[in-house]
Amino acid sequence: METATPISTAVTKATLSPWQLFWQRLKRRRIAMFGGVILIVLYLVALFAGFIAPYSYQRMDNNGFFHPPTWPRLKGFHLVVPRYEELPGAYHYRALRNDTKLIHFFVRGDEYKLFGLIPATIHLFGTGDANYPVYLLGADQFGRDEFSRLLYGSQISLSIGIIGILLSFSFGMIIGGISGYFSGWTDSFIMRFCELIMSIPALYLIISLRATFPPGMSSAQVYLMIVIILSFIGWASMARVIRGMALSLREQQFVLAARALGQRHLKIIVRHVLPNTFSYVIVAATLSVPYYILGEVVLSFLGVGIQEPNASWGNMLTAAQNTEYLRNFPWLLAPGAAIFITVLAFNFLGDGLRDAADTKSL
Amino acid sequence: MNLLEIKKLKMDFGKNADALRAVDGVSLTIGAGETVCLVGESGCGKTVTALSIARLVPSPPANYVGGEILLNGQDVLKMSNSQLREIRGGVVSYVFQEPGASLNPVFRIGNQIRESLKLHRPEKATNEEVIRLLRLVGIPAPESRIKNYPFEMSGGMQQRVMIAMALASEPKLLVADEPTTALDVTIQAQILELLHGLKQRLGMAILLITHNLGIVGDMADRVAVMYAGQIVELSPAKELLRRPLHPYTKALMASVPKLGRATRGEATDEPAHEDARTTRLQAIPGNVPRIGNFPPGCRFAPRCPIARPECSQKIPELVEVEPDRFVRCPFWKNE
Numbered sequence: 001m002e003t004a005t006p007i008s009t010a011v012t013k014a015t016l017s018p019w020q021l022f023w024q025r026l027k028r029r030r031i032a033m034f035g036g037v038i039l040i041v042l043y044l045v046a047l048f049a050g051f052i053a054p055y056s057y058q059r060m061d062n063n064g065f066f067h068p069p070t071w072p073r074l075k076g077f078h079l080v081v082p083r084y085e086e087l088p089g090a091y092h093y094r095a096l097r098n099d100t101k102l103i104h105f106f107v108r109g110d111e112y113k114l115f116g117l118i119p120a121t122i123h124l125f126g127t128g129d130a131n132y133p134v135y136l137l138g139a140d141q142f143g144r145d146e147f148s149r150l151l152y153g154s155q156i157s158l159s160i161g162i163i164g165i166l167l168s169f170s171f172g173m174i175i176g177g178i179s180g181y182f183s184g185w186t187d188s189f190i191m192r193f194c195e196l197i198m199s200i201p202a203l204y205l206i207i208s209l210r211a212t213f214p215p216g217m218s219s220a221q222v223y224l225m226i227v228i229i230l231s232f233i234g235w236a237s238m239a240r241v242i243r244g245m246a247l248s249l250r251e252q253q254f255v256l257a258a259r260a261l262g263q264r265h266l267k268i269i270v271r272h273v274l275p276n277t278f279s280y281v282i283v284a285a286t287l288s289v290p291y292y293i294l295g296e297v298v299l300s301f302l303g304v305g306i307q308e309p310n311a312s313w314g315n316m317l318t319a320a321q322n323t324e325y326l327r328n329f330p331w332l333l334a335p336g337a338a339i340f341i342t343v344l345a346f347n348f349l350g351d352g353l354r355d356a357a358d359t360k361s362l
Numbered sequence: 363m364n365l366l367e368i369k370k371l372k373m374d375f376g377k378n379a380d381a382l383r384a385v386d387g388v389s390l391t392i393g394a395g396e397t398v399c400l401v402g403e404s405g406c407g408k409t410v411t412a413l414s415i416a417r418l419v420p421s422p423p424a425n426y427v428g429g430e431i432l433l434n435g436q437d438v439l440k441m442s443n444s445q446l447r448e449i450r451g452g453v454v455s456y457v458f459q460e461p462g463a464s465l466n467p468v469f470r471i472g473n474q475i476r477e478s479l480k481l482h483r484p485e486k487a488t489n490e491e492v493i494r495l496l497r498l499v500g501i502p503a504p505e506s507r508i509k510n511y512p513f514e515m516s517g518g519m520q521q522r523v524m525i526a527m528a529l530a531s532e533p534k535l536l537v538a539d540e541p542t543t544a545l546d547v548t549i550q551a552q553i554l555e556l557l558h559g560l561k562q563r564l565g566m567a568i569l570l571i572t573h574n575l576g577i578v579g580d581m582a583d584r585v586a587v588m589y590a591g592q593i594v595e596l597s598p599a600k601e602l603l604r605r606p607l608h609p610y611t612k613a614l615m616a617s618v619p620k621l622g623r624a625t626r627g628e629a630t631d632e633p634a635h636e637d638a639r640t641t642r643l644q645a646i647p648g649n650v651p652r653i654g655n656f657p658p659g660c661r662f663a664p665r666c667p668i669a670r671p672e673c674s675q676k677i678p679e680l681v682e683v684e685p686d687r688f689v690r691c692p693f694w695k696n697e
Contacts, residue, residue, distance in 0.1 A: 017511065253458050253459075253464045254465055254466045256464075257456065257458060259418060260418055260450055260451065260455065261451040261481055261531065262448065262481050262531075264447065271466075271477070275466070275469070278468070
């Protein structure tokens with residue numbers, strides 16, 4: 001085939017894609033990277049929770065109600081934990097300095113399933129002796145290891161944010177995209193519906209929806225329903241923002257060009273309108289993950305979320321409701337600290353992403 | 363049978379009392395392989411007429427109140443949505459004014475061209491075909507260019523990509539809506555040359571919309587001059603350029619600078635320098651009347667140098683005054 005005269009013969013060097021530029025700008029934001037690293041660590045720990053946790057989330061130690069945190073000490077070249085002796089009275093313990101036991105790595109312990117699939121018994125560390133427990137963050141009112149439960153709880157609390165975002169954002173984007181792209185009465189109808197949902201106080205809606213659950217649901221089902229409820233509240237505000245962006249994007253010439261090619265409306269929305277909102281969506285998603293984490297916390301704290309003996313940060317905090325407990329056993333607040341760190345890390349990362357997505361901020 | 367026959371097309375924006383007539387009785391035919399130029403100032407209905415060919419004006423607000431648009435003998439105004447999707451791209455493709463805005467900024471250009479292929483020639487939606495198309499429109503090193511994002515290309519290159527996208531579906535008619543307006547002059551010439559070459563090689567018809575009479579002579583077989591929603595002159599290009607008949611066409615021609623006819627301050631380096639050959643570039647006084655606010659009678663009358671009182675009485679008809687030459691002015695013989 002004969003070709004038209006090329007207008008120049010220079011071949012450009014491979015330039016950076018928009019994502020690479022985005023990454024470069026993000027890398028320059030220290031706090032955002034710090035938040036990102038913390039999140040990566042948290043999610044890795046959640047992934048390997050069964051392995052890292054020395055105990056199972058439901059193992060109760062009848063001699064260890066409100067056991068204080070046991071911090072390993074260095075003895076020679078080994079880490080050791082002391083045995084604790086229960087004193088008479090209201091759960092007072094005393095460490096026996098001379099009665100210690102070595103901490104081993106990769107010890108056999110409670111059974112768990114790695115990634116929820118592979119049965120395993122090897123734990124990262126432990127003493128292998130029930131009389132010498134390693135409770136890094138103490139134990140709760142049933143003598144369950146707070147640290148292990150924190151790790152198991154992170155699986156629920158951290159994943160609920162991601163799954164919730166995926167659900168509500170994909171729903172919100174499609175609804176908002178349709179609303180803004182078609183505009184007219186479709187738009188009015190959808191937007192009024194969104195406002196209806198947004199006008200109901202979220203907490204009441206959550207609790208009343210929760211009340212519709214049939215009794216005797218398995219914990220996995222409850223978990224799923226909570227995600228769905230939280231997403232059901234969350235999509236409306238997303239849809240509104242996306243709708244606004246779609247309203248302006250639909251007037252863009254590339255949308256007309258796609259229509260002139262004979263493309264279908266829905267494909268234009270999915271292929272041409274929505275991808276142009278991604279830089280906003282990624283930022284918004286990062287900044288709204290904490291909302292889902294806190295939502296689960298609130299639900300579980302009120303006793304309508306994840307049910308015992310399963311651990312989540314929310315239902316672990318339920319134990320910290322009691323001021324008496326809090327005064328005497330402050331380690332019960334550990335899940336609060338975990339929530340604090342996670343939410344802060346998400347906000348740091350989200351702020352950085354927003355700056356990096358804003359091309360004018362170079 | 364002509365490829366495209368627009369017959370007395372009337373289109374309003376809005377309905378009933380709010381209706382604003384944007385296209386008023388436009389008739390235009392384009393034969394297979396023919397190039398027709400649609401010329402006129404901004405806001406006189408060129409783009410709306412052209413977009414109507416594939417029903418691309420969103421309706422509402424657009425409201426077709428009369429006439430028909432026959433594409434391959436089928437009335438576009440009566441087509442279902444799925445039929446329309448077939449002809450969009452399949453029979454008529456579009457190239458728009460702003461190449462940068464016509465390409466989706468977040469997709470690589472190869473993917474965008476492949477989208478066009480997938481819609482109309484799915485069996486050919488391959489990298490090789492995309493590369494062939496890019497080579498066809500004169501993009502150097504197309505193998506590496508398919509991975510580019512639109513913002514990595516110059517305006518001229520982007521317009522070439524747009525043309526490749528439009529050609530991918532092998533249309534019978536290419537509508538180019540001011541394809542060179544956003545480009546600088548040297549690139550304009552290249553793009554026009556490209557369109558001209560492609561037309562001859564692929565045998566497709568072109569409807570070229572422009573407000574620049576300067577590019578008409580190189581490209582067009584016939585020219586339709588539009589003013590305020592109506593065609594005021596329709597004529598073979600060479601004759602129109604040599605001897606425009608309608609006063610509006612004459613005024614348009616006088617407002618185009620020409621090489622060899624030096625205009626003051628335009629083609630000479632010394633603005634103060636004047637000699638016998640220096641004539642002032644003529645602007646048309648006034649503006650195109652706003653849609654819905656057209657003057658009675660001949661719409662050009664308020665700006666027309668030869669207007670008479672009776673011009674404002676009745677809208678003149680488009681009359682064939684010479685073979686193949688139509689003029690909407692009864693006083694076209696007057697100088």
